[in-house]
Amino acid sequence: xxxxxxxxxxxxxxxxxxxxxxxxxxxxxxxxxxxxxxxxxxxxxxxxxxxxxxxxxxxxxxxxxxxxxxxxxxxxxxxxxxxxxxxxxxxxxxxxxxxxxxxxxxxxxxxxxxxxxxxxxxxxxxxxxxxxxxxxxxxxxxxxxxxxxxxxxxxxxxxxxxxxxxxxxxxxxxxxxxxxxxxxxxxxxxxxxxxxxxxxxxxxxxxxxxxxxxxxxxxxxxxxxxxxxxxxxxxxxxxxxxxxxxxxxxxxxxxxxxxxxxxxxxxxxxxxxxxxxxxxxxxxxxxxxxxxxxxxxxxxxxxxxxxxxxxxxxxxxxxxxxxxxxxxxxxxxxxxxxxxx
Amino acid sequence: xxxxxxxxxxxxxxxxxxxxxxxxxxxxxxxxxxxxxxxxxxxxxxxxxxxxxxxxxxxxxxxxxxxxxxxxxxxxxxxxxxxxxxxxxxxxxxxxxxxxxxxxxxxxxxxxxxxxxxxxxxxxxxxxxxxxxxxxxxxxxxxxxxxxxxxxxxxxxxxxxxxxxxxxxxxxxxxxxxxxxxxxxxxxxxxxxxxxxxxxxxxxxxxxxxxxxxxxxxxxxxxxxxxxxxxxxxxxxxxxxxxxxxxxxxxxxxxxxxxxxxxxxxxxxxxxxxxxxxxxxxxxxxxxxxxxxxxxxxx
Numbered sequence: 230x231x232x233x234x235x236x237x238x239x240x241x242x243x244x245x246x247x248x249x250x251x252x253x254x255x256x257x258x259x260x261x262x263x264x265x266x267x268x269x270x271x272x273x274x275x276x277x278x279x280x281x282x283x284x285x286x287x288x289x290x291x292x293x294x295x296x297x298x299x300x301x302x303x304x305x306x307x308x309x310x311x312x313x314x315x316x317x318x319x320x321x322x323x324x325x326x327x328x329x330x331x332x333x334x335x336x337x338x339x340x341x342x343x344x345x346x347x348x349x350x351x352x353x354x355x356x357x358x359x360x361x362x363x364x365x366x367x368x369x370x371x372x373x374x375x376x377x378x379x380x381x382x383x384x385x386x387x388x389x390x391x392x393x394x395x396x397x398x399x400x401x402x403x404x405x406x407x408x409x410x411x412x413x414x415x416x417x418x419x420x421x422x423x424x425x426x427x428x429x430x431x432x433x434x435x436x437x438x439x440x441x442x443x444x445x446x447x448x449x450x451x452x453x454x455x456x457x458x459x460x461x462x463x464x465x466x467x468x469x470x471x472x473x474x475x476x477x478x479x480x481x482x483x484x485x486x487x488x489x490x491x492x493x494x495x496x497x498x499x500x501x502x503x504x505x506x507x508x509x510x511x512x513x514x515x516x517x518x519x520x521x522x523x524x525x526x527x528x529x530x531x532x533x534x535x536x537x538x539x540x541x542x543x544x545x546x547x548x549x550x551x552x553x554x555x556x557x558x559x560x561x562x563x564x565x566x567x568x569x570x
Numbered sequence: 571x572x573x574x575x576x577x578x579x580x581x582x583x584x585x586x587x588x589x590x591x592x593x594x595x596x597x598x599x600x601x602x603x604x605x606x607x608x609x610x611x612x613x614x615x616x617x618x619x620x621x622x623x624x625x626x627x628x629x630x631x632x633x634x635x636x637x638x639x640x641x642x643x644x645x646x647x648x649x650x651x652x653x654x655x656x657x658x659x660x661x662x663x664x665x666x667x668x669x670x671x672x673x674x675x676x677x678x679x680x681x682x683x684x685x686x687x688x689x690x691x692x693x694x695x696x697x698x699x700x701x702x703x704x705x706x707x708x709x710x711x712x713x714x715x716x717x718x719x720x721x722x723x724x725x726x727x728x729x730x731x732x733x734x735x736x737x738x739x740x741x742x743x744x745x746x747x748x749x750x751x752x753x754x755x756x757x758x759x760x761x762x763x764x765x766x767x768x769x770x771x772x773x774x775x776x777x778x779x780x781x782x783x784x785x786x787x788x789x790x791x792x793x794x795x796x797x798x799x800x801x802x803x804x805x806x807x808x809x810x811x812x813x814x815x816x817x818x819x820x821x822x823x824x825x826x827x828x829x830x831x832x833x834x835x836x837x838x839x840x841x842x843x844x845x846x847x848x849x850x851x852x853x854x855x856x857x858x859x860x861x862x863x864x865x866x867x868x869x
Contacts, residue, residue, distance in 0.1 A: 249710035254722050277765050372824075372850045374802055375810050377843040380829060384840070388833035504717025508806050512829070524809050526725040538722045549713075 238552055243546045246449060250524060250542045251303070254535060255296055256299035267322050295305060303539065313524065318536040321521060327411025327519035328398060333506055335414070335437045339500075340444040344492065347445075348452025355457065363449060370446025375505035376546045377510040379439035395434050396514045399425065440505055444498040452493045455487040496552045502517065503545055586644060595863055599628045606861020610854025626662035628678035641837045650840035655767045655831060661826075664845040667821040670731065670814055672847055675797045677735045680741055683793060686743030687785070690750025691777050705751060708738060711744040717806055731820065734813035740804055742796070743849045749792055753785050787864040794860055798853035805846050822848045 284291050291297075302309060308318035343529035349362040370378075387395035398403060398413055403427045407416035413429035459465060460483060468478045510519030518537050599605055623629050627650075636824040637657030651660035693838040711719065723737035757763065758781075766776050807813040808822030816823065821842045826836030 246713040247712050249707075250714055253710070254726075300583070368851075368854070372798065372802075372854045373847050374805050374809075374850070376806065377825065377847060380825065380832070380843060384833050384836055472672075490866055500715040501717075503715040504806070507717060507721065508809060511810060522721065523812075526721060526812065527729070529725070534722065534725045538714075538718060541718050545715055545718075546713060 235557070236527055236554060239434050239550055243550055247539070250396065251539060252296070253301065256292075260473065263426050273352060281516040287545055293426045294481070299535070307535035308539075311525070312485070312530045313528050313533065319530050321533065322540055324411075325516065325521045326517045327407065329416065329506055329510065329514060329519070330544075331398075331412040332433065332436055332440065332510070332517060333431050334412075334513060336444070336502065336506075337436050337495075338441040340448055340498075341495075343441070344445040344448030345452050345484075347449040348487075348491075349456060349479065351449065351453040352456035352460065353479065354569035360453075364453075371450075373442065374508070375439055375443055375484050376508040376512050378442050379509045382435050382439055383512060383562055393435050394431075395416045395435065398432050398516060400432070400547040436515055437511050439512070440502065440509045443505065444495075444502055447498055447533060448491055452491050453489055455490045456483055459483045459486050485559075491557065492552060492556055492559065499548055499552075500545060503541055599859060599863050602854045602859050604857050605754070605862070606694040608852050608855025608859055611848060612856050615668050615849045616672065618665045618834065619672045621670055622662075626659070626665045628659035628662040629666075631658035631660075631662040632666035632817075634817050635796045642831070642838075644835075645841075652837035654824075654828065654834075654838045657833075660841050663819040663824060664821065664842055666819040667824060667842060667845060668849065670818065670820045671801050672802065672844075674731075674738070674798050676736055678739045678804075679793055679796060682743035683746050683789070685748030686712050687750045687782075687789060689743070690747040691754055691781060691785075693747065693755025694751040695777060695781065701751075704747065708744045708747045708751075711741055712748065715743055717803060720803060721806055721810070723806065725859075729812040731808075731814035731818060734804065734807050738800060738807070742800070745796070746789070746792065749788060750785055753788050754781055757781055757784055758868075772807060791857055791861045791864060794853055795857035798850040798857065801846065801849050801853070842860065846849065 256501055274401075280534045281433055288295070293540055299309070308322065310316070311318050312319055347363050347367070354360055364565060383395045386392050394400060401547045405413070405417065405420075405422065407413045409419055412435070414426060417423070419424035440459065465482055468482050469475075473482075506517070507519040509515070510517045511523065514520075518541065521533065522537040524530075525537065599609075618625060622632070624706050626632070628635075635656075636657055637653070640649075641655055642656040643649055643653040649661065651664060654660055654663070662692075689704050689708075691710075693701040719741045720734070720737045723740055724734055724806045727733040728736070763776060763780055766780050771780075772830050802814060803824035805825070809826045811823075811826060814820035814823050816827065824842035825846070828835070828840075828842065831838055836843050
C-alpha cells in the first residue's frame with residue numbers, strides 16, 4: 230500500500246517535470262530575439278503581412294496567455310501547426326515517432342541481449358582474454374560517437390561489403406505503410422508480408438547496432454562489475470560449498486542481484502540513447518523524429534520544435550517511471566525505502 | 571590511498587604528509603597503463619590544439635583557403651589525412667579542430683562547474699527550502715536527455731559555435747550540483763565540520779575552506795570524464811549542423827560535411843571522426859585512471 234503511494238508520488242513528479250520542461254523551452258523560445266512570423270514569411274513580406282501573421286499566431290498576446298493557450302492545446306493533443314509542412318504537428322509526429330520508437334526498442338533489446346551475457350562472461354572469466362577483449366570493446370563502444378560508428382558501419386558493411394542497406398526503413402519501391410502499430414516489424418507480420426518483414430529487419434540492423442554500441446558497452450561493464458561484487462558475497466560461497474553447479478550459481482544467485490544496478494543504469498543510458506538516436510537517424514536517413522526535429526530547428530519552426538521536445542521528454546519520463554516500478558518489483562529494499570521516504 | 575582529509579591550515583607535518591601522499595599517488599598512477607595512455611593522449615590533444623599554427627603542415631587550411639588542383643586527394647605522405655572537397659589539408663584542419671574542441675571544454679566546464687558546485691554546496695549544507703528549490707530545478711533539467719535539451723536550447727538561439735557552447739553549459743551545471751550535493755550531504759556531519767562550527771567559523775569558511783577542499787577529488791574525476799562527454803555532445807551538435815558553422819574547423823562539422831562524399835572520398839569524414847574518438851578516449855582513460863587512483867565513487 231505504501232509502495233502504491235510511492236508510485237503515485239513518482240507519477241506526480243513526472244508530470245511536474247514535464248510542466249517544468251515545457252515552461253523552460255517555451256520561455257527560451259519566446260524570449261529570444263527573432264520574429265517567427267517574419268522568418269516564416271520571408272524577407273520580402275510587408276509589415277502588414279507580418280503583423281497579421283503575428284496576430285494569427287497569437288504572438289502579440291502577453292507571454293503567460295500564449296503559454297496558457299499552448300498548454301490547453303497540449304492537453305487536447307494539439308501541438309499547433311507546423312510552419313514548414315503546414316500540417317498539424319500532431320499528425321507529423323504521428324508518422325515520425327513510431328519510426329524512432331521502433332529503432333529505440335530494437336536497440337534496447339539488442340543492447341541487453343548482447344550486453345548482459347558479455348558482462349556475465351567477462352566476470353566469469355575475469356582477467357582472461359575473454360574479459361580483456363570484451364572490456365576493450367565495451368570501452369570503444371562507450372567513447373566512440375554514435376554517429377561515427379554509424380558512419381563506419383555504413384561504409385564497411387553497406388558500401389564496401391554490400392551486405393546490408395544503408396538508407397531508410399524499407400527499400401525504395403517497397404510500398405508498405407505500417408498503419409496498425411506504426412512498427413514495420415509488427416505490422417508486416419500482422420499483414421502477412423514476410424518479405425517486407427525481412428526488408429524492414431535488414432534496414433534496422435545497422436542503425437540499431439550503431440545506436441546500441443554505447444549502451445551495450447556500458448551495460449556489459451556494469452554487469453561485469455556487479456557480478457564480480459556479488460561473487461564475493463557469502464551466500465555465493467555457501468552455494469558453491471553446497472556443491473551447487475556453477476551454472477545454477479551464476480544465473481540464479483548471481484545474475485538476479487546484479488540486475489539491479491544494470492536496470493538503474495538503463496534509465497541513464499536511455500537518456501543518451503534518445504539523444505544518439507537523433508544522430509544515428511540523420512546518418513541512415515531514418516524517417517523519425519530526428520530529421521523532423523533538426524529541420525524544424527533550422528527553420529525555427531517553434532511548434533514543431535516544442536512538439537518534438539515534449540514528446541521526447543514525455544517518452545523519456547515514462548520509461549524512467551517504468552524502470553523505477555520494475556526496480557521496486559525486483560528489489561524489495563527499494564520498495565520499502567521508497568515507501569518510507 | 572587513504573585520503574588525507576584536507577583540513578584548513580595544516581601544520582608542517584601535515585604539509586609533508588600531503589606531499590608524500592601525492593608522490594605515492596603518482597607512482598600508483600604510473601603503474602596503470604591505461605591511465606598513462608590516457609594522460610599521453612590528452613597531452614597530445616592539448617599540444618595539438620595549442621601548437622596548431624606551428625604543427626600543421628598547412629595552417630591556411632583552417633580558414634577559407636582553397637586549392638582546387640588538389641581536391642579529394644587520398645591520404646599520402648604529403649597530406650597525412652588527405653584533402654577535402656576544396657583542397658584543404660584534412661590533417662591541419664583536425665589539429666585546428668582540436669582548438670575548437672578544447673575551447674568548448676574550457677568554456678562549458680569553466681562556466682558550469684563553478685556554478686554547479688556552488689549551488690551544490692548551498693543545497694547540501696543549508697538544506698531546507700534552499701535545498702528543495704535548487705535540487706528540484708536541477709532534477710527537471712536532469713530529467714531530460716542532454717542532447718535533446720541542447721538541441722532545444724540551440725533551436726531557440728541561432729546555430730553557432732557560441733550558442734552551442736551556451737546551450738551545453740546551461741544544462742551541464744546540473745550534473746555537478748547533484749554530485750556536490752550528495753557529497754556534501756555525506757560530509758556535513760563529519761567531525762571537522764562540527765569542530766569548525768564550535769570554533770565559531772562563519773558559514774562561508776565552512777563551505778569554502780572545509781567542505782570544498784574535500785570535494786576536490788570527486789570534482790577532478792568528474793571534470794576529466796566530463797571533458798570527454800562535452801566533446802562528444804559538442805560533436806553531436808555540430809554534426810547536426812547546430813554548432814560551429816563553416817569554415818570554422820570543427821571536428822563534428824567536418825564529419826558531417828565529409829559524409830557527402832562517401833564512400834569514395836571516405837577520409838574526409840573518417841579522419842576527423844577518429845580525431846574525435848582519440849580525444850574522447852584519452853579523457854575517458856585519464857578520468858578512469860584518476861578515479862581508480864583517488865578511490866572515488868562518482869555516480
